[in-house]
Amino acid sequence: MARLLLLVHGTPYPHAQLTSSGDRNSALATRDTLGRISRQLQFEVSLSVSVIRILQGTLAGRQAWVVCSKFAIMALWRSFSSVCCTSFGSRPCVVPLHTRSRAFSVRNATASASSDVDQLLPVFEDVKENLQEPTRRSQSSPKEKGPSSYFPKKGQDIELVCESLAYKGNGVCKVVETGFVVLCERALPGERLLARIVKKKRGFAEAYKLKTLSVHHNAVAAPCQHFGDCGGCKTQNLAYHAQLHEKEQQVHDLIARTGRFGISQPDGPTGSYLKPIVPCPMEFHYRNKMEFSFGTQQWVPAESYSSVGQANDEEYPEVTKSESYSEDFALGLHAPKRFDRILPINECLLQHDVANQIFKQVKAYCYANSKKLPAYDVHTHKGFLRHLMIRTGSDLKTGGPQIMVNLVTSTFQPDLIQPLVTSLVDEFPQMVSFVNNVATSVGNTSQSDEEHVLFGGRVITETLRGLQFEISANSFFQTNTSQAEVLYRMVEEQSSLKGDASEIILDLFCGTGTIGLSMAKKAKHVYGYEIVPEAVVDARRNAERNGIRNATFIQSDLNKLINDFHQDFPQPDIVITDPNRPGMHLKLIKFLLNLRARRIVYVSCNPSTCARDLDLLCHGGEGGLEPQTYKLVSVQPVDMFPHTPHIECVCVLDLIERS
Ligand SMILES: C[S@@+](CC[C@H](N)C(=O)[O-])C[C@H]1O[C@@H](n2cnc3c(N)ncnc32)[C@H](O)[C@@H]1O
Incomplete structure (x- = not known):
């Protein structure tokens, strides 16, 4: 028995x-x-x-x-x-x-x-x-393959069913036979797939997809020729409405679990403040900035995926040889998780058409002259060409595209680049600026030590919320301009300003001042804080350019607040906070809880850290934080970046009056 x-x-x-x-x-x-x-x-x-x-x-x-x-x-x-x-x-x-x-x-x-x-x-x-x-x-069937234990082994090929997308765009899958959880790259919700285990973690494993076994009904043909190889648009082969659903679900789960705002029932707490996601009207060509890298090692994956994600070779993830180009020169995007390998690309469907044409011309020129213009080698730190950044703005009079090309090199040798500049000027009247940033540091970044203008001006322009902005090569500007318009309008509406110019706004992580400046006409004064000195200079210039006198921009590290921080500005009515991905430092959260502004509008590009911060602001707890200071009013997800895992959220918190 x-x-x-x-x-x-x-x-x-x-x-x-x-x-x-x-x-x-x-x-x-x-x-x-x-x-x-x-x-x-x-x-x-x-x-x-x-x-x-x-x-x-x-x-x-x-x-x-x-x-x-x-x-x-x-x-x-x-x-x-x-x-x-x-x-x-x-x-x-x-x-x-x-x-x-x-x-x-x-x-x-x-x-x-x-x-x-x-x-x-x-x-x-x-x-x-x-x-x-x-x-x-x-x-x-003695030869039938199958998992030999509940915990799959590294290198094992295993059949999975994908249930949803996790934050960062990996599929949350279950092993068909055991229900063991596996996070799988490129897996789409609803599909059955074959995957190879690459890493085991506590209680789950990580895998990459080898083959789609049965396609989900929301699978669509991915238009980009580099889809599947490039790490950027992970969900291009999932119908856009299904992408939105997944993003909404992720925000819901994070707010409910990490934020501890309760699991939503139809009329439950999370459901009541979570608003439906705002879709992006442009599914392609929405990015106003793309950054490409030069490198000495091409990455050409042996396994290329067809539009619905079928693998044709199991020898993933890579071979480094390419037939079409010399092995020691590549221009494209970094291969997924590889700092030293470049996936050569021909175009990127996320950027403007003119930006793609310029990219092709730069690429053709650089490949043809790769002996004179060697790519920078991140291992030996030798070579000349490091990065290519293409920014798109718009002409303030005509509204047509304005392009800035920023070539980042390891040394300043204008004679080597000038023929390229001339050829671009001849071909593209939209290119109004060609700058050469020189980056001598060994880090893999396009931040530079010096900037030289080789053609046109140092900035391009853009219109946002009726204001004119100047954008330089290294300053932050929202990368989807038309959806930033929607986002900023939402921030203004949700800040519930009285509009009688009586209120003080504190604009934290203000970048080039775009949010604060777009609300300044309704406020008494805007105080903006930002760590990057160039962005602060741009913010001040933007205020001046738009005739705004009630805005002050201060360079400051908000992770290192000093005790007399509050003495720089009067008691604010509204705080706008728009931190980058790591979210807010605990010190800043403590400061905001003591500050007690009437309303906080939290703009976030990372729902995971946002949920953590909302929890601290509303529930207190950790580090002696006061509970019951703020209550969550709404969380509004906004899709700024279709086909990518990124999600933006605008969250509103109201001060709970002390009885
Ligand atoms: C997501 S961006 C938002 C910029 C701006 N609100 C906008 O919409 O254009 C975050 C900004 O925070 C700045 N930042 C990052 N860390 C910071 C820190 N410790 N202190 C102050 N600003 C910081 C970045 O330089 C960047 O400009």
């Missing part, structure tokens, strides 16, 4: 209690229930306070089933290879079943943790069915 080992109270694993209340009566009730099940299904049941002791004492090479919580399953799995586990407890989970040769999932096992026999019987019937299964299957 099969042995069903039953774990009860008092185990060394605190999570492994069988009942939620943990009292003796409910344990007995559970034991009684399982006793009835075992009689009905003819299992032998053993009870013990220590599952390890049971296994050591009674397993003796026989197959056994253990009923316990999922935490205990993990511990057991590491110790014993011939144990079948199912979960039972206050928190039901997907159940892995393991025998010596293969793994099975127990259908319906997540249905209930109740001690009701009727509900539990199907689970254990499944267990019993699987008991016979291994022999039957192994006889019929």
